[in-house]
Amino acid sequence: MTAVAGSANGHGRSRPTMRDVAARAGVSLKTVSRVVNGEAAIAPATMQRVNEAIEELGFLRNDLARSLRSKGGSRMIGLVIEDLSNPFYSGIAKGLEEEATARGYMVVIASSEEDAARERDIIGALCSRRVEGIVLVPAGKQHKYLQSEMDSGLKVVFVDRPPGRIGADTLLLDNRGASRTAVETLVDEGHRKIALVSDAMETYAVGERVRGYREALTRRGLKPNPRLECIGAHTAERAENAAEELLSRAHPTAIFCTNNRTAIGVVRAVVRARADVAIIGFDDFELADLLPIRIRVLRHDPTELGRQAGLTLFARIDGVTAPPARAVVTPELVWRGVEPG
Amino acid sequence: MTAVAGSANGHGRSRPTMRDVAARAGVSLKTVSRVVNGEAAIAPATMQRVNEAIEELGFLRNDLARSLRSKGGSRMIGLVIEDLSNPFYSGIAKGLEEEATARGYMVVIASSEEDAARERDIIGALCSRRVEGIVLVPAGKQHKYLQSEMDSGLKVVFVDRPPGRIGADTLLLDNRGASRTAVETLVDEGHRKIALVSDAMETYAVGERVRGYREALTRRGLKPNPRLECIGAHTAERAENAAEELLSRAHPTAIFCTNNRTAIGVVRAVVRARADVAIIGFDDFELADLLPIRIRVLRHDPTELGRQAGLTLFARIDGVTAPPARAVVTPELVWRGVEPG
């Protein structure tokens, strides 16, 4: 039976420290520190004894204590999103995690659930844990409270929505431009009655997409028609009902959907009605290529977005001091769905 | 211009500490600590001065330093999965995060990419940061190395695959039982030629599912036929090709798929061939209800799995000392797909 250095601590003995390792190896604490960090030159014999002690005790350096004293930070970053189970956000998370891992950083993830107060709490919790940076898909409209954190060295990158009342790096989709291009394409193909099925416009991206839809019509000399617009369909079911009604009353020949949830509802309605209607949706979706009809989507890669956000964030962490910049990613229009039967 | 307490630190001034707040409020460090933690009774006047100082300086308690001294842990847990962009794993992440947030814990997420060495590195990195527990979907087969961490108080819950050579709480799907039931159902419906399209059997869950398929046939007096089995289709494309070949050579009347990737490939092949074949797949999939044919899936809820894992983990963190337990969740067989045209 070997001697146990630490004292019992509730359940499980407490972790061995460098002091314990030093005692066991018969060297000073500082020598252990040097071995653990591969610092300076250590006599081979000393090194071996220390490493044996580390092995026997199962020592693992406490990085919390380390980052308390050392100039290096916590090697953690935060990611604040709305809902981890949404593939758009988990894609961002994946891309960011890749960049973080490559640099020895770990990612703390938390969901705001679209609640500005929760978002603020989460950011507080992250800062208390001294993350070095945060990638934020903001729910709130007002981010002045971040200023003091940023003054203290916190790096922040906004994704998908711009910051409110504060300067920070931002990574956006070209929501308006891509929507405009898509709807212009429909017009150019001969469509004159192009309906809109949309989620609520309060969301930044959705608002931009609706504006893009209307701009396209105007630019092509058509007048946006409120009877062809359904705005506020937050669920696939509501989008399905809305589309059903549009189909039976206004007889559009094409429908533009501002996100994939609404597109799903619209597809259901169109399939059910066996209607011959062109559909373009913003956002790609899983299995879109298996749909019983062909549709087009404005495809963008959330993982790439996350990677990009990571690059920007780590550039800041590495000391880049340029003024806050805004980058824009343009989605591309692609076909989805199997050949019609 | 107000006085700055901390010294400049690369970029951004360093964060104010309790000492800075104390100096500004004209009280002792300990008084600030008491105010921040809502401890004991503080004179209203003192309290106000301290809070003003906190406000003015933008002070935020350093939880890393806190957890170094206090008996409470880091209030962080780790989640190790294969790939965050896979909805199965992001679902688990979501469920776990809900439980964590409810308790004031944050979740550090990392992807192992199915690499046992990476898994080990990640767990080391998590332990270095002193997470109190880890939920692990293991890639490796051998987890003895976790023993010393668990002896030091780390709580671990295995999800979806059992631990190797170590005792720990485990949460599994009833892979074999659910598969057996599904295939027995097919037999009972009159099917005699039931094909199998499967991913590689090395994965624990897949192996179990294949065994369930074979058991069902045997129990119903049919002999598993290698010519009806395609094992090793790791991508949807390979599953699609495999299914195509099966359809043209062996003419099965039903196909059982061991995960959603293979099911997707099989659906493509069946739709393309316009074949009349019953399909049952393990795992639900996004938009399955929009498929151009009706199929059945063995549905299970990853979010619920994550929540359950969280409950188990936090019970341990809260001090439960029962021997390691194994829990099993049974998927249910449900229909998917729109009515056939």
Add this chain to the structure above:
DNA sequence: TTGTAAGCGTTATCAT
């Protein structure tokens, strides 16, 4: 009600 001193586990500084 408030303050002092020690210590958590590590790194930084300065010796030897």
Add this chain to the structure above:
DNA sequence: ATGATAACGCTTACAA
């Protein structure tokens, strides 16, 4: 090549 000592920002005793 190795060690002693202070310090990081906080909490835990223990006073006053």
